[in-house]
Amino acid sequence: MRIKAPALGGWQHMFDSYIATRDEPSWFVGHDTWETQMTGRKKPVDPTHQPRRDRMDEERVSDPYRARGKWTEPTVCPECDAVFHKGRWQWGEAPSDAARHLCPACQRTRDRVPAGQLTLSGAFFAAHRDEIMHLVRNAEAKARAEHPLERIMGISEQTDHTVVTFTDAHLVHGVGEALHHAYHGELDSHYTDEGDLLRVAWSR
Numbered sequence: 001m002r003i004k005a006p007a008l009g010g011w012q013h014m015f016d017s018y019i020a021t022r023d024e025p026s027w028f029v030g031h032d033t034w035e036t037q038m039t040g041r042k043k044p045v046d047p048t049h050q051p052r053r054d055r056m057d058e059e060r061v062s063d064p065y066r067a068r069g070k071w072t073e074p075t076v077c078p079e080c081d082a083v084f085h086k087g088r089w090q091w092g093e094a095p096s097d098a099a100r101h102l103c104p105a106c107q108r109t110r111d112r113v114p115a116g117q118l119t120l121s122g123a124f125f126a127a128h129r130d131e132i133m134h135l136v137r138n139a140e141a142k143a144r145a146e147h148p149l150e151r152i153m154g155i156s157e158q159t160d161h162t163v164v165t166f167t168d169a170h171l172v173h174g175v176g177e178a179l180h181h182a183y184h185g186e187l188d189s190h191y192t193d194e195g196d197l198l199r200v201a202w203s204r
Contacts, residue, residue, distance in 0.1 A: 065104035082148035114165035116172025121161035
């Protein structure tokens, strides 16, 4: 028996709670919403959607790949075409004289150094893998459309579990929250001892 995919208001509400927009830079042509710096999850209006904070250490999400230094503005990533302007990476059309440098997400992908890891397991997951992975991919696509540095790096399918790696800790946290809201189950989040990788595990 196949389960019904979660309603749009389920996982979308979790991502809308922290995806914000700012005014479009004057020289940009393209999307009408832009990357903003993450300052924490906004408090959702619906009390049933309150974010979990188990072992999140108040969301330690310092990213050394973003803190390596300032890029010349504007800079365009030669692999994904994201543009660095006014202190953040955004989607849009860069001017012809823009500098070229890998964005942090593409650099992480090239280095094979994820910022977050999601492990999915359990009998329920095994029985409904397609629907659940559809939610994960849709959630990532929505986040990536607003925030170029938030992406899936890779998906590893194992016999009894699936591991998804991400370029951003906020994103893996948000996907875990969306899964828990849509399907309940057990959700655990913790950083590695080094503090540079957020591991999220969802099981049902």
